[in-house]
Each structure stands twice: as structure tokens, then as C-alpha cells.
Amino acid sequence: MSTPSAATTSRWRALTHHHLFWPVAVLVALLLVNVPFTPDFFSIKMTDGHLYGSLVSIVLFGSPLILVAVGMTLVIATGGIDLSVGAVVAITGALTCSYISDQADQNALSGVFLAMGVGLVAAVVCGLWNGFLVARMGIQPIIATLIIMVAGRGVAQLITDGQIITINSEPYKLIGGGYWLTLPFSIFVVAVVVAVTVALTRRTALGLLVESVGGNAEASRLVGIRSRRIKIMVYVFCALCAGIAGLMISSNTSAADGNNAGLWIELDAILAVVIGGTSLLGGRFSIGGTVIGALVIQTLTTTIYTIGVPTQTNLVFKAAVVIVVCLLQSPKFRAKVFGAKFGPKSGATSGGSAAAEPAKTVTTAEAAPKMEVS
Amino acid sequence: MLNRRNFLTAAVGVAAATGLTACAKDDGGSGGSSSGGGGDKKITLGFSQVGSESGWRSANTDSIKSAAKEAGYNLKFSDAQQKQENQISAIRSYIAQKVDVIAFSPVVVTGWDAVLKEAKAAKIPVILTDRSVETKDESLFVTLVGSDFTDEGRRAAKILEKVLEKAGHKGKVKIAQLEGTTGAAPAIERAKGFKEVMDAEHKDDWKIVVSQTGDFTRAGGKQVMAAFLQSNPDIDVLFAHNDDMGIGAIQAIEAAGKKPGKDILIVTVDGVKDGFVAMSEGKINAIVECNPLLGPQLMEVVQTVKDGGTVDRWIKTKESDFMQDQAKDALPTRKY
Numbered sequence: 001m002s003t004p005s006a007a008t009t010s011r012w013r014a015l016t017h018h019h020l021f022w023p024v025a026v027l028v029a030l031l032l033v034n035v036p037f038t039p040d041f042f043s044i045k046m047t048d049g050h051l052y053g054s055l056v057s058i059v060l061f062g063s064p065l066i067l068v069a070v071g072m073t074l075v076i077a078t079g080g081i082d083l084s085v086g087a088v089v090a091i092t093g094a095l096t097c098s099y100i101s102d103q104a105d106q107n108a109l110s111g112v113f114l115a116m117g118v119g120l121v122a123a124v125v126c127g128l129w130n131g132f133l134v135a136r137m138g139i140q141p142i143i144a145t146l147i148i149m150v151a152g153r154g155v156a157q158l159i160t161d162g163q164i165i166t167i168n169s170e171p172y173k174l175i176g177g178g179y180w181l182t183l184p185f186s187i188f189v190v191a192v193v194v195a196v197t198v199a200l201t202r203r204t205a206l207g208l209l210v211e212s213v214g215g216n217a218e219a220s221r222l223v224g225i226r227s228r229r230i231k232i233m234v235y236v237f238c239a240l241c242a243g244i245a246g247l248m249i250s251s252n253t254s255a256a257d258g259n260n261a262g263l264w265i266e267l268d269a270i271l272a273v274v275i276g277g278t279s280l281l282g283g284r285f286s287i288g289g290t291v292i293g294a295l296v297i298q299t300l301t302t303t304i305y306t307i308g309v310p311t312q313t314n315l316v317f318k319a320a321v322v323i324v325v326c327l328l329q330s331p332k333f334r335a336k337v338f339g340a341k342f343g344p345k346s347g348a349t350s351g352g353s354a355a356a357e358p359a360k361t362v363t364t365a366e367a368a369p370k371m372e373v374s
Numbered sequence: 375m376l377n378r379r380n381f382l383t384a385a386v387g388v389a390a391a392t393g394l395t396a397c398a399k400d401d402g403g404s405g406g407s408s409s410g411g412g413g414d415k416k417i418t419l420g421f422s423q424v425g426s427e428s429g430w431r432s433a434n435t436d437s438i439k440s441a442a443k444e445a446g447y448n449l450k451f452s453d454a455q456q457k458q459e460n461q462i463s464a465i466r467s468y469i470a471q472k473v474d475v476i477a478f479s480p481v482v483v484t485g486w487d488a489v490l491k492e493a494k495a496a497k498i499p500v501i502l503t504d505r506s507v508e509t510k511d512e513s514l515f516v517t518l519v520g521s522d523f524t525d526e527g528r529r530a531a532k533i534l535e536k537v538l539e540k541a542g543h544k545g546k547v548k549i550a551q552l553e554g555t556t557g558a559a560p561a562i563e564r565a566k567g568f569k570e571v572m573d574a575e576h577k578d579d580w581k582i583v584v585s586q587t588g589d590f591t592r593a594g595g596k597q598v599m600a601a602f603l604q605s606n607p608d609i610d611v612l613f614a615h616n617d618d619m620g621i622g623a624i625q626a627i628e629a630a631g632k633k634p635g636k637d638i639l640i641v642t643v644d645g646v647k648d649g650f651v652a653m654s655e656g657k658i659n660a661i662v663e664c665n666p667l668l669g670p671q672l673m674e675v676v677q678t679v680k681d682g683g684t685v686d687r688w689i690k691t692k693e694s695d696f697m698q699d700q701a702k703d704a705l706p707t708r709k710y
Binding site for chain 2: 038041048052057157161249252302306307311314
């Protein structure tokens, strides 16, 4: 009797101790909350030759956030932070759209590619500037990136002349609002960026270098890692991701809005990274966790729209969910709450409260060194 | 030590960056004033604008600048960049320069008493544009030239009656509402005005089934509408608090395989150029205008006030409502 239940307990423990367990659990819970409010929430049907449904919308509208958050993950892994991503989103969108709107033929592929190139180069320049300030000048990342966060939106407004630039370009519409092989095209872009990032950080030593710089930049330098170069690289990568997100956001509505494009996306991205289990102190990071985190935030936003939360309480609702998610992520909190409530209960099913006690100590004992490693 | 130095460098950097933008805006302002030219008996008008946050606002600024030029006034223009302290210091500098009339669009509603008293002491009349202020002393400003947002909501409900009639819609009407930025006066009052008419005249057949904020942006309108269409696939009517959210929603409706303007009737407020383009394509059914071009009206009031005449406490902007069949004719007249 005790052997099979012990086996399930250990399997269950292995599952709950996986670093993605809690983010995924929250995501699933949020998705399920929608079901009573949205009839056939999980159903996906074909409309006008492409797939259509709530899940498709969540991925479509969540794509820019996933991209920005993936870039942010690497920056945070080096112990930094990038507040300028929202402004970079605005600048890229503004530059690209104003370039396309100047074209005689907005549907010309060459013009669209050139415009996107111009936008992305601007994004990379912003990233180089951030990286230069942080790595070469030794300025606190939060201050260094604040400069572009504040000034960048002004630059975007300067480019758009304070107006919303509307464009009418079919090829450009594809990247953020179009469909390919019945799926939103942005899914493919996100998949490629995530795959490349994972391959670069997990199949090469790059990920290890990033983690070691985040763990201790000075020690890394002393063992021969060029930590400055690594730092500049992650800021450039982050800005590039934000740039692609900027293309998506402006393409999604076929318009560049210097004031509102990507407004506060930096905070959502940081939140996604944290929900995904990457520590803000730097060091270990999880790209998969970040993607889940971004999906959690987008699902939460959609949920707010569909379950009829009054607009005045939107932010309170969002905050409450975020607090719960963060608490669930904390091993100390789990040990306190679940140890007291669920411990004896699961102990009773397995046949004795004595079994629960060691389980509890294991939880805390395992959690503590884990925190130190990361 | 190192940290402090770093922090200082950064602080200087940020200060320089903000300083630069501020300078750039100031230059634009003085450019506008110098274009007014300098004469002896010209009326000098000091104007402090909220900022340049939207297309509507820049159209508003352009209208005031060109109307002042046309009237031959000397305009001193400054952009407060959404900050009350900038606006207060601009008004103080106008008082110091002894301008004839001060006009401004207040960033926020409260906290103006002190500076307005200074203006009153200097015997300079103050005119508010677009937005009002809250003050106990009514004598602190002469008049408000601006839109009546509540009335815009009422007009939207009224024009929806016409739209429904034209579309031949009978029976129950399920309405989705895209609200503006939560807490903003236009959002609160447009919703209020719309509900007023709805409750008074259509209590049984009209119902707002979903209502959410789209933050006055296209991206917001699109995302919220996409979610609405999932949770309430049988929406008949969309009422959007501005054109931009309506335009975003149109894209979401199209992605859901429905026809905006036919399957879902759309009424929006503002009347920007892109809104009229969408209406001329048949995707918006009616637009309630919120006119930013109040420059000419403002100049009239300035003249009357300067001549010692009396004006109403609230001079409402001249605005009209547009149905689809008027869209093509009205489109070329849209400047913003």
C-alpha cells in the first residue's frame, strides 16, 4: 500500500519541482477560467483561409511581448535590466512606417525590406548605446537604459511628427497581422527567434558565459571571460528583439503610433521574465520559462477583456493575479502554506502524518541550495 | 565613490537628454510666435498647450497657430509636455511679459488657483480651451472654449438610432463599447452621455453587453475587440470612444470573418482623417465629430474679451455628426 503511493508522491514531487511547473500551472488555470465566460474558448476554426480562435489571438497578440521578454531574459541574466525596449519598439515602428509611407509603391517588396532594415538598424544602434553606457561607462543599467526610455519616445514622435502614420502595404502587413500556412505569421517569427536564442545559449558556451557574467562579472573577467563584450552583446540582442516586436506591433495595425506603441511593454516583459523563473539578480535564466511567462500575461489580459472586469478594476485584478503567481513561485511561501495545509492532508492519504514531515524538510532543504546556485 | 560618480554621470546624461527635448520644443514655440510678426497695436496672446500626445492635439495646435496668424495676433506658444509645472511656469512668464490675453488647455483639473490669481491681479483675462479646471472662484477665468463630451455621447446614441433604422435592424440591440483611457474626462463623459439616452429611450431593447478600455489606441481597440468577438460572437453594434480604437476594432472584426459596417454596425467619436477614410469605405457607419479646430472660435473670443465684451461661460465647439453617405464629401476637408 505504501510503495505505490510513495512512488506517486515522488513522481508528483519531481513534477512540482520542475522549474516550469508553476508558470505552466498558472497558465493552464488562467485558460480554464475563460471557459465559462467564452463559449468554445478552446475551439479553433477556419475563417477566410486561416485559423481563428481565442488561442490563436492570444499567441498573435502575445508575440511582440514574447520577443521583447526573450531579449530581456538575457539582459537580466547578466544582472542588468533594459527599460528602453518600449521606446525602441516605438522608434523602429515609426522609422519603418514613415519610410514605407514615403514610397511611391508601398507594396514593393524591396522598399518594405529596406524600411524594415532601416528600423532594425536603428534598434541595434539603441542597443549599442545601452551596452556602451552599461559595459564601458559602468553606469547602472536602470539609469543607462532610462535615457532611451525617456528620450526615445520623443525621437519616435519627432519621426512621426506627432501623428499616427497609416500605411497600406500588404507585404508589411504580413509580419505582425498576416497569416502563412493558416497560422499567424508572427508565430513563425517568434519560433525562429526563440529557437535561435535557445540554440545559441544552450548548444554553445554562450549561455554559460552570460550566466557567469550575471553571477559575478568581476570573477568572470578574472577567469578570462570578456564580460564587457558579453554585456554589450546582450543589450544589442535585446534591442534587436524589441525592434522586431516594433515591426510586428506597427504591422499589426498597419500604423505607427509614436506615443502609444509598446507603451509599458518593458514592465510586462520584466514581469514575464520573473514569472518564468529567472532571478532579477542575474545568473541562471530560462528562455522557456520566459515564453510561458509572456503567454501568462497575454492570457491574463485577454481574460480581463472577456470575463467583464469593470475597467476601473482592471489593474487591481491584474495585480492580484500577479501577486498570487509570484507567491506561488516562492519556495519559502510554498513551504509555509502548502507545508501546513497540504502536508498533513497528503500524509493522511499515504497513511501517516510522519510521512509528511520528512517531505516538508526535503522541500525546504532542496529549495535552499537551489536558490544559491541560481 | 565609483558608484556615486557613475550615478552623477548618468544623472547628467538624463538631464541633458530631457533638457534637449525641452529646448527643441521651446524653439518650435518661439518659431510660432515670431511667425506672428511684431506690430504696435497687435493683441498678444499667450497660449500654453497640453502637449503633443495625439493627432487630435497636433491638429488643435495647428488650428490655433494658423488662426492667430490669420487674425494678425502676436502668439506666444508653449508646449507643457503633459506637465502642470511647465504650464504654470509658462503662464507666469506670460504674466511677466504682460501679454493681453492668456489661453491654455489645462493638463489636469485642479491646482490652478494660485497662478490664476496672479493673472487676475495683473488684470490679464484667462480663457480655457478644450478642458476645464476645478476652482471655487469662478472669476479666475473668463470662459471655456471646448467640446461637451457628455453631449458627444448623447449624439452618438442619437445617431445610432439613425444607423439602426437605415440598416433595417429590428428588435434587441447588443452593444459593445470601447472606452477611452480609464479616468480620462472624454471616456467618462462619452460613456455617461450615451448611457443617458440609452436608459431614457431604449431601456428595453438596447443593452451594452461588453465594455472595456482600449486606451484610445488602435492596438488596444484591436486586441479588446478580438476578445469581445470571442466572448460575445453575436454583437450587433460597436460604440468606440474614438476613431483610432474603431479602426483597430475593424481589423479584428475582419480577422473574425465578419464585415465591419454590415455585420457589426460601428459608431465612433472624433472624426480624424483615417476615420473618414474608413467610413468612406463603408466600414464605419457614423462618426460624431469632436472638433479640434477651435482656433478661429478662440480668436473671436479673444477679440470680444479684449474689447470688453461679455461671453458665455462655456463656448461649445462647432461640431457636426456624419453618416456614411456624407463621408466622401467630407473627406477632402479633413485636415488631421
